[in-house]
Structure formats: C-alpha cells, structure tokens
Amino acid sequence: MTAADQTNQVNGPHSKTPQVAARAVGARVQRHEDPRLLTGRGQYLADVRLPGKLHAAFVRSPVAHARITGIDTSAASGLPGVHLVWTGADAARFCSGVEGVLNVEGCVPTVMPLMATDVVRYVGESVAVVVADSRAVAEDAADLVSLDFDELPVVVDPLTARKGGPAANEQLSDNIGLLGGATFGDVDTAFDEAHRVVEATYYTGRLAALPMETRGCIADYDWTSQNLRVWTSSQVPHYVRYCLTAYLEFPEHRVEVLTPDTGGGFGQKAHLYPEELIIPLLARELGSPVSWVEDRRENLMAATHAHEQFVTIAYALDEQARISAVRTHALGDGGAYHSVPWSMAVEPWCAAAVTPTGVYDIPATTYVYEATATNKCPVGAYRGVGYMAGTLAREALADEAARACGMSPFEFRRQNVVKGFPWVNPQGICFDEGSWLETINMLEKMVDYPAFLARQAEARERGRYLGLGLSVFVESSGESTAMGAVHGLPDVYHDTATVRMDPNGCATVTIGLTTQGQGNRTTMAQVAADMLGIPYENVTVRAGESTSHAYGSGTLGSRGAVVAGGAVSSAAHVLREKIIAVAASMLEASPDDIQLEDGSARVAGVPDASVSVTDICTSIYFDSTVWPDGFDPAMEATAAYDPSRPMFSNGGHAVIVEVDAFTGFVKVEKVYSVEDAGTIINPDIVDGQIRGGVVQGIGAALFERLVYDGDGQLQTTTLLDYQVPTMDVSPPFEIAHLCSPSAHTAYGVKGMGESGLIAAPAAVLNAVNDALTPFAAIIRELPATPERIFDAIRKSREQPKAQSVS
The missing domain is CATH 3.90.1170.50 (Aldehyde oxidase/xanthine dehydrogenase, a/b hammerhead)
Incomplete structure (x- = not known):
C-alpha cells in the first residue's frame, strides 16, 4: 500500500472515518531536514x-x-x-x-x-x-x-555473580536484580515425548550505542x-x-x-x-x-551499555520437525545499578518474555529471565532491545535444528511458521495480521536458493567458504499503553500533536517526539498533507523542540510513525472537517459530496465546482459570510493518540557471507531484506532505516564489543579499540516490501525503526555457521571475530568434507 494514487482509510477517534486520497503518503519524498543538516546549518x-x-x-x-x-x-x-x-x-x-x-x-x-x-x-x-x-x-x-x-572485591562475571559471593552492589546482596518467569502449556510432556531435542546457549556481546553526538x-x-x-x-x-x-x-x-x-x-x-x-x-x-x-571516552565508559546476555534455548521437535515446545532462559549482565527508567530487566525480560515463540506456531512455552549486578557500567535500552538477543537465540537454533533434521532453513521455518491470522500465542497475545509465511517464501525467491547451493558447492571445491543465514522476526510495533498491557506492564503512553492552518492555506504541525535522524519531520508532513488535502511542501513540522509544546512519551520502540502519525491525523482531521464545511457552504453543496485533495475542495461529479484550500482558509479568517451556522473559526487543533490495540510488524533478512578459513575474516557479500510495516509513509526513509539497522547488526555480529578485564577496567575506551562498521563493510542490499496494514492505526502504518537490528545479527551468525559446516565448527558467541572463527576451525577434529543440506 505505497502507491500514491491509493485511497487509505484513516482510523481514529473521529465522528466518521474519512476516505483520504494518498498523495503524499506512499511517495518517495526527499527528506526536507537534510539540506540544513548536510550543509552544517544544524544546531546541536x-x-x-x-x-x-x-x-x-x-x-x-x-x-x-x-x-x-x-x-x-x-x-x-x-x-x-x-x-x-x-x-x-x-x-x-x-x-x-x-x-x-x-x-x-x-x-x-x-x-x-x-x-x-x-x-x-x-x-x-x-x-x-x-x-x-x-x-x-x-x-x-x-x-x-x-x-x-x-x-x-570486583564482580565482573555474571555467571559467577548469580551464585552469590561478593556483592557488586550491597543493595542486591545476592547480586540478583531480576528473576522471574512463566509457563504456558504442557511443556514438560512435549519435551518428554519429543522425537528430537535441540538446545544451545548463545552469548550476545556487550555493546555501546555510540551515537555520533555524545x-x-x-x-x-x-x-x-x-x-x-x-x-x-x-x-x-x-x-x-x-x-x-x-x-x-x-x-x-x-x-x-x-x-x-x-x-x-x-x-x-x-x-x-x-x-x-x-x-x-x-x-x-x-x-x-x-x-x-561528554567526550567519547566518557561515552564509552559511563553511558549505558547494551546486551551481554547468555540465552539458553531448547526446542522439542516431533517426527515432522514441528516445534511442540520451547524453553528459554535469558541471563543478563545488568551492571552496577538499574538504569532509569528501563532497568537491567530490559534486556533479559524482553529476550525471554516478549513473544518467546517468535513467528512460530509453538503451543507451549516456558521461560526464565534473570539479571545480575556486576561492577560494570549499567545496561540500558538500545535499538532492538531484548528482541535482538531473543531473535538471535530462536533463529540460530532454528538453523541448527534444520541441519539436524536434514532440512533447508527455509523449509524448517515453513514447517513451523504461523500461517493464519488472527493467531493467539501461548501467552494469550493476539496477533491480528501479518505476513510471516510470505516473508520466508519471498526471501527464498530473492536468494534463489537452488542457485546459491550450486554456487556454494562450486566455491568449496576451490577452497572458498560461502554461507547463507536466515532470520525472521515479529516486533512489537509502536510502543503504546495497549502494547505494554499485553506484556504485563502498567505504563501509560500517549502523544499529542497540534496542527495549525494559516490564512494562506499552509499548515504548521507540532509533535512531541524528538528526532535523531529518523526523518520524522518529513513523514509527519506527508501525513498532515494528505489529511488536509494540501501539497506536502505547504506543511512545516516542529518535532520535539520544547516540552512547552506538544507532549510525547519518547522516541523509542518504533512508535514515531504509529503514535505521532496518529496524533497528527487526529488533529488534522478536526481542521479537515472545518475546511470541508466551509467549502460546502461556498460551493452550495453537501459536505458529504466534498472531495479534498491536491490543494482544492471539489464537488463529486461536478468537475467545474471547486475552490482552493487557500481561498477556504482565507475566508475562514476574514469572511464570516461563508461560515456555516455555529461555525468555530479556530484553525488550530490538538489531539492525543494512543493505539487501542497492540500491533506487530514483521520481516526477515537473508545474508550471504564468505569466511576466509585461513584468517577467520568474514566478508558480508549481500543482504536480502523483507519488511512488512503495514502502509509505508515514505519508502526511502523505510529503506534507509532497514539499511542502517542491518549495518548496526553486522557490527554487533562481527565487530563491536566492550571488553572489561578481571579488575573491572574497561579496555575499549577509544574508537581505536572499539571497532564499528563503516561504509567499507556495508554490503549491497536487495529490499522487498509486504503489506498487512494494521486495522488500528492511522493509514494502517506499523513501526519498523528497530527491525533491521533485531534480526540481522542472527542472519549473519547463521551465515557464518553455514560457511563453517565443512569444518564441523560452530560459533555461538557474538561478535564472531576472526579470532573466534579461526580458533573454532583450529579446534575442529574433522577436515572439510560436508556440504550444506538442501
């Protein structure tokens, strides 16, 4: 649903649901923030x-x-x-x-x-x-x-800290800052009767978010x-x-x-x-x-860190390789304190408890989440928080299970993926729509899996080791009160937006969200333009400039397009109704017959009966003779928005890598991405978010790690020590889009800002392990550095011989 000529239905708290012509929504509009920022005219x-x-x-x-x-x-x-x-x-x-x-x-x-x-x-x-x-x-x-x-005494190892001993923080005398879990369904019976059980522990490295501005x-x-x-x-x-x-x-x-x-x-x-x-x-x-x-050293030492989880996961498989139950234990290193407001729970709790079954139709699940205190910088939120580690464990084990069952990674996932909606997972969370099976099928088609297998086999004969990794995901999209409620969180989220129109028919939109490069000003202008029926160029957006203006619960959790977009749509709808009412008066027509688009109000079926939005707004300000009875001429409206139900975006990545068996170095050859974020407001911005998130995921999978020694001294305090991905390791991308629009949001949009990073590390790790199958070597720790890969190959007891199963 990205075609500019498509009509979208806008859902919200309106007296009626308008049919809005999508002129700006869906268009590849250039970001109007960029000229100012790229020419050094920004103010940081x-x-x-x-x-x-x-x-x-x-x-x-x-x-x-x-x-x-x-x-x-x-x-x-x-x-x-x-x-x-x-x-x-x-x-x-x-x-x-x-x-x-x-x-x-x-x-x-x-x-x-x-x-x-x-x-x-x-x-x-x-x-x-x-x-x-x-x-x-x-x-x-x-x-x-x-x-x-x-x-x-210094406590640095979460695996020993959880056993007691010296306290990293006397407020947590046993070093346990978090411990909980739940069981849904008959997990024990499923494992007792399983045809095969696959199990592994995966470690996600400790990372820094490393924003360009500290x-x-x-x-x-x-x-x-x-x-x-x-x-x-x-x-x-x-x-x-x-x-x-x-x-x-x-x-x-x-x-x-x-x-x-x-x-x-x-x-x-x-x-x-x-x-x-x-x-x-x-x-x-x-x-x-x-x-x-702060300087960069302070940022690396004292700004919140991320990840560092040990996720142990097991699948019970029946004779048809269907997953009948899953067990998950997520242990996180929380650092010395709970960060505010997210705490050391944010990583392991999200990894284990938030959609623990992922996209798979698993009838029973049990999970434990745990976080220990250590004498390290506190862990906090980071793009894809918790989801990345949980997805890594589920998707890496899916590839291992596929190899154990003699199946391709696509076929194993097809066997287990949810195929119909609405679907309720074992926790009782309802997923109203999605394209989970379609994602797997599209990725397989994009990769041309048979052709890849032939190329992989031919390369191995020449001593080159290619690997293909797959990772699919579902993401809680658009952090909201309803989304928190289904996961047991009592927090309230909502945002407001104010839309004002001037006598010349131009609009100023004020939203509560800040922007850190997401293009919020551009996408919100597109949403307002279509609702008001004016050109995109006639909308100015003020995003999170002052708390004295609109209210926002924060730019986080892929909520910008969903929540801010909903607030903008709701506020703009109030003005739209006023414009239509005055247009009907000026054209002597029924408001129900007024079509508002392309800067004009027209009477349906009467091509010559129209008036410009500029003339309408001028009349509202200066000519009361055209006002309908009881008309309120205030051309400014504020509205709050909080989705009534949770919604979930989904997608997946397939990654091809080449591993140098002599050095352990990994080259990412190509990335294939499929994204379903519902209706796309701006495809260029969405594609940019995918690319950026995936490259961050490549960094997490191959390069980035914060290293502490036994005395709790951080060893990676400069960018000479902490390696981040740069453009020379950014691979070519092929991106495709699916669309299962949300029935609960304006224009059917879903969030997608975190999706690239959620699934990319698992896809990269799976690709590395696929390349290593001739050596019977496997990596379960991130980052998969050359040292770890070389050591895994060196320790392998088998010579290169086997090929990936088809």
Missing part, C-alpha cells in the same frame, strides 16, 4: 550559545569497586577559572539518588546516587564535578582532584522568575522534565526542556542520567548557565 547541543555560559567536567572513578576514604578538592578549587567543585555529598543535599526498577515480576529496585558518596561501583562512575570558564580548564581541574580508596545537557536558571531551561540531547525530554520535578522539586510549570538537533540516540538517550539532574543544580547554585558535553 554544543552549538547552543548562552551569555556567561560555564562548563562542567566530571571526575570519574578509576577503580571498579571501592570505598571512598578521602576526596581532596582544594587544588582543583584554587585553579584560576574554576567557579565550583562539588562532590557526591554536595549533590546528596538535594537528592539522595534515583530509583531504577521495571514493573515486572522479580525486579528488585536499586538507587543510583547522583554522584558516588561512600562507594564507587564501576569505572566511570562520577565522584565529583568541576565547573569552570571552559571545558579545558574544568578538565585540568578535574585532574587535580585527589581520591583515596579502599578497594573492594550525551550532554545545558541548564540556565533565572532566579528572578525561578524559571529553568534545560537543553538536552535526549529521546525522552518530557520524562526528563518530570524527573526534574520529582527528584529536585523544580516546579514543573517553570521548567522547559529543549531538544536541539540530536546526532543519534539508538536508545542510549532514552534514559534519565544523573548528569541531567546535577547540571541544573549547578546552574541554580552559580546563577549562570552551565554546560556539559
């Missing part, structure tokens, strides 16, 4: 200039776990240009710490201090902050702060009005604003949080960080604006 956090602005630098712990026995700030305070030095005790006067917890069974809360007071619990935890005339002076002064510690915030407090303005590079500015009231007692109506251009987030900026509370306190204390923008 570091570009914000305020008179008298001071700069902060944090003193961070050089040890992983220790009792603080002394802090001497005298030398730092005496450095010329230094205005203030605070320790944890100074910050604790205003706030004892922020509580982290997720409202799921077995999650034990922790309190993270704004700065450590008595004990430090990971390398990089802040213990003091310096404010000076410049960042350089602040950093110099920070180096002069003298710290004395009595070191404590974290930061600026605060400016006006003591005369008691107004606080905070600029922050955040995905959740309204949540930050709320926390400034909840934790620091700034009156919320006197707090404005602004989000300038944001250079990437990927979930890392969907948190409240202690620094975002400290900087406003410093600004109020000093009576001057205070800025903090």
Whole structure:
C-alpha cells in the first residue's frame, strides 16, 4: 500500500472515518531536514550559545569497586577559572539518588546516587564535578582532584555473580536484580515425548550505542522568575522534565526542556542520567548557565551499555520437525545499578518474555529471565532491545535444528511458521495480521536458493567458504499503553500533536517526539498533507523542540510513525472537517459530496465546482459570510493518540557471507531484506532505516564489543579499540516490501525503526555457521571475530568434507 494514487482509510477517534486520497503518503519524498543538516546549518547541543555560559567536567572513578576514604578538592578549587567543585555529598543535599526498577515480576529496585558518596561501583562512575570558564580548564581541574580508596572485591562475571559471593552492589546482596518467569502449556510432556531435542546457549556481546553526538545537557536558571531551561540531547525530554520535578522539586510549570538537533540516540538517550539532574543544580547554585558535553571516552565508559546476555534455548521437535515446545532462559549482565527508567530487566525480560515463540506456531512455552549486578557500567535500552538477543537465540537454533533434521532453513521455518491470522500465542497475545509465511517464501525467491547451493558447492571445491543465514522476526510495533498491557506492564503512553492552518492555506504541525535522524519531520508532513488535502511542501513540522509544546512519551520502540502519525491525523482531521464545511457552504453543496485533495475542495461529479484550500482558509479568517451556522473559526487543533490495540510488524533478512578459513575474516557479500510495516509513509526513509539497522547488526555480529578485564577496567575506551562498521563493510542490499496494514492505526502504518537490528545479527551468525559446516565448527558467541572463527576451525577434529543440506 505505497502507491500514491491509493485511497487509505484513516482510523481514529473521529465522528466518521474519512476516505483520504494518498498523495503524499506512499511517495518517495526527499527528506526536507537534510539540506540544513548536510550543509552544517544544524544546531546541536554544543552549538547552543548562552551569555556567561560555564562548563562542567566530571571526575570519574578509576577503580571498579571501592570505598571512598578521602576526596581532596582544594587544588582543583584554587585553579584560576574554576567557579565550583562539588562532590557526591554536595549533590546528596538535594537528592539522595534515583530509583531504577521495571514493573515486572522479580525486579528488585536499586538507587543510583547522583554522584558516588561512600562507594564507587564501576569505572566511570562520577565522584565529583568541576565547573569552570571552559571545558579545558574544568578538565585540568578535574585532574587535580585527589581520591583515596579502599578497594573492594570486583564482580565482573555474571555467571559467577548469580551464585552469590561478593556483592557488586550491597543493595542486591545476592547480586540478583531480576528473576522471574512463566509457563504456558504442557511443556514438560512435549519435551518428554519429543522425537528430537535441540538446545544451545548463545552469548550476545556487550555493546555501546555510540551515537555520533555524545550525551550532554545545558541548564540556565533565572532566579528572578525561578524559571529553568534545560537543553538536552535526549529521546525522552518530557520524562526528563518530570524527573526534574520529582527528584529536585523544580516546579514543573517553570521548567522547559529543549531538544536541539540530536546526532543519534539508538536508545542510549532514552534514559534519565544523573548528569541531567546535577547540571541544573549547578546552574541554580552559580546563577549562570552551565554546560556539559561528554567526550567519547566518557561515552564509552559511563553511558549505558547494551546486551551481554547468555540465552539458553531448547526446542522439542516431533517426527515432522514441528516445534511442540520451547524453553528459554535469558541471563543478563545488568551492571552496577538499574538504569532509569528501563532497568537491567530490559534486556533479559524482553529476550525471554516478549513473544518467546517468535513467528512460530509453538503451543507451549516456558521461560526464565534473570539479571545480575556486576561492577560494570549499567545496561540500558538500545535499538532492538531484548528482541535482538531473543531473535538471535530462536533463529540460530532454528538453523541448527534444520541441519539436524536434514532440512533447508527455509523449509524448517515453513514447517513451523504461523500461517493464519488472527493467531493467539501461548501467552494469550493476539496477533491480528501479518505476513510471516510470505516473508520466508519471498526471501527464498530473492536468494534463489537452488542457485546459491550450486554456487556454494562450486566455491568449496576451490577452497572458498560461502554461507547463507536466515532470520525472521515479529516486533512489537509502536510502543503504546495497549502494547505494554499485553506484556504485563502498567505504563501509560500517549502523544499529542497540534496542527495549525494559516490564512494562506499552509499548515504548521507540532509533535512531541524528538528526532535523531529518523526523518520524522518529513513523514509527519506527508501525513498532515494528505489529511488536509494540501501539497506536502505547504506543511512545516516542529518535532520535539520544547516540552512547552506538544507532549510525547519518547522516541523509542518504533512508535514515531504509529503514535505521532496518529496524533497528527487526529488533529488534522478536526481542521479537515472545518475546511470541508466551509467549502460546502461556498460551493452550495453537501459536505458529504466534498472531495479534498491536491490543494482544492471539489464537488463529486461536478468537475467545474471547486475552490482552493487557500481561498477556504482565507475566508475562514476574514469572511464570516461563508461560515456555516455555529461555525468555530479556530484553525488550530490538538489531539492525543494512543493505539487501542497492540500491533506487530514483521520481516526477515537473508545474508550471504564468505569466511576466509585461513584468517577467520568474514566478508558480508549481500543482504536480502523483507519488511512488512503495514502502509509505508515514505519508502526511502523505510529503506534507509532497514539499511542502517542491518549495518548496526553486522557490527554487533562481527565487530563491536566492550571488553572489561578481571579488575573491572574497561579496555575499549577509544574508537581505536572499539571497532564499528563503516561504509567499507556495508554490503549491497536487495529490499522487498509486504503489506498487512494494521486495522488500528492511522493509514494502517506499523513501526519498523528497530527491525533491521533485531534480526540481522542472527542472519549473519547463521551465515557464518553455514560457511563453517565443512569444518564441523560452530560459533555461538557474538561478535564472531576472526579470532573466534579461526580458533573454532583450529579446534575442529574433522577436515572439510560436508556440504550444506538442501
């Protein structure tokens, strides 16, 4: 449903459901944000200039776990240009710490201090902050702060931490921050009667989100009005604003949080960080604006990390290779504290408990989710959070099961995939629509599987090792109240949007979502343009610029197009009805006969009877003689939106790689992607999201890892140590789209921002293992580095001989 001439039905809280001609929705409209950003005319956090602005630098712990026995700030305070030095005790006067917890069974809360007071619990935890005339002076002064510690036992291995012993954080004396699970159906009988059981444990490496723009915030407090303005590079500015009231007692109506251009987030900026509370306190204390923008080393050390899970999964298979039950145990390394608000539960809980059966028609499931505390940086949200590890385990085991059963990876999945909708999984979650089987079939066709097998066999005869990996997924799409409810979360999500039309027929749209490169301004303009019947070029979108404007629950969980789009549609519909009412009056026709599109209102069946939207809006503002009786001329409307039911997008990737058996290096040859995100608003933006997410997934699968030594020291603190994928490893893509539109959202759209990263690592790992089958070697750890691949081949007891089954 991407054709520009297709008519879409817009669902929402309207008196009637309008038929809206899709002129902008579905079109490959160029992103109108890009010229400003690509020519250096954007304004990021570091570009914000305020008179008298001071700069902060944090003193961070050089040890992983220790009792603080002394802090001497005298030398730092005496450095010329230094205005203030605070320790944890100074910050604790205003706030004892922020509580982290997720409202799921077995999650034990922790309190993270704004700065450590008595004990430090990971390398990089802040213990003091310096404010000076410049960042350089602040950093110099920070180096002069003298710290004395009595070191404590360091806990770095989650597998041993969960067994007890020394506590990484005394708030969790047994190191368990999360432990829960559930069973649905007769799992034990299924495994007892299984024809075959396949089981494996997969490890997902510890990653950094690594946005191009690091974290930061600026605060400016006006003591005369008691107004606080905070600029922050955040995905959740309204949540930050709320926390400034909840934790620091700034009156919320006197707090404005602004989000300038944001250079990437990927979930890392969907948190409240202690620094975002400290900087406003410093600004109020000093009576001057205070800025903090972290450097890359700080970002790698102190911004939330991701993944690091051990997922053990088992399938019970019957004689026809159908999965009769699945067992899953997800153990996550949560770091020293629960991050706020997502907690260390966000990875293992999502991996095990959110759609544990994936796309497969499995009648019984049992799962356990667990997270342990360690003396590492806290784990938080990251693009595809939890889904990536869960999908990796399900899809990697599917490939292993296919090999064990002598089936192709496509045929094994076809045997088990859900084939009809609506479908209710063992947890009782209803999936109303999807194209799960069609995804598998389309990927097989795109790959030309028989031709690949022939090419693979011929390459092996020449000592070259090609592999094909497949991964299909279903994603909770458009984070909403209904979506949380089906997974047992009581959280409330909704967004608002305001649409205003001017006398010249142009529209300004204000949404609550921030944008970190997703193209929200472009897609929301397309949605508003079609609802209002005006050209896309006549719509201006303001996205998340200030919490004083529209409200947003955050840019996360693939919710932009779904939730913001729904709010824009609802608000624009109010104005659409007014335009149609006045057009009917001007054309002496029934409102039911008015067709609104292409900048004009026309009477159906009367080609010469039309009036431009510009003339209509001008008349609404300046000519009351054309108003219908009781007409309200206000051309501004605000609406809230929260989908009434959860919806799920789906898709899959097939990846071809070549593994060099002598070096262990992997080259990704090509990626095939199939995506079903319902109605597509802008195909170019969707395809860009797929490419970006898959390349991130290639990084997670092959390159990226944060490494701690036994003393809890982070070894990967620069981009020389932490390897990320660059354009030279970005492969060619072939992308296809399916469409099962949601019956519950405006235009039938579904979210898809996280889908590329959810499934790509599994596809890459499966491709590597397919290439390694002649060596009887297998990799179950990410990243699949050359060292791990070379070592697996070296340890293999068999010589190259076997070929992949067809």
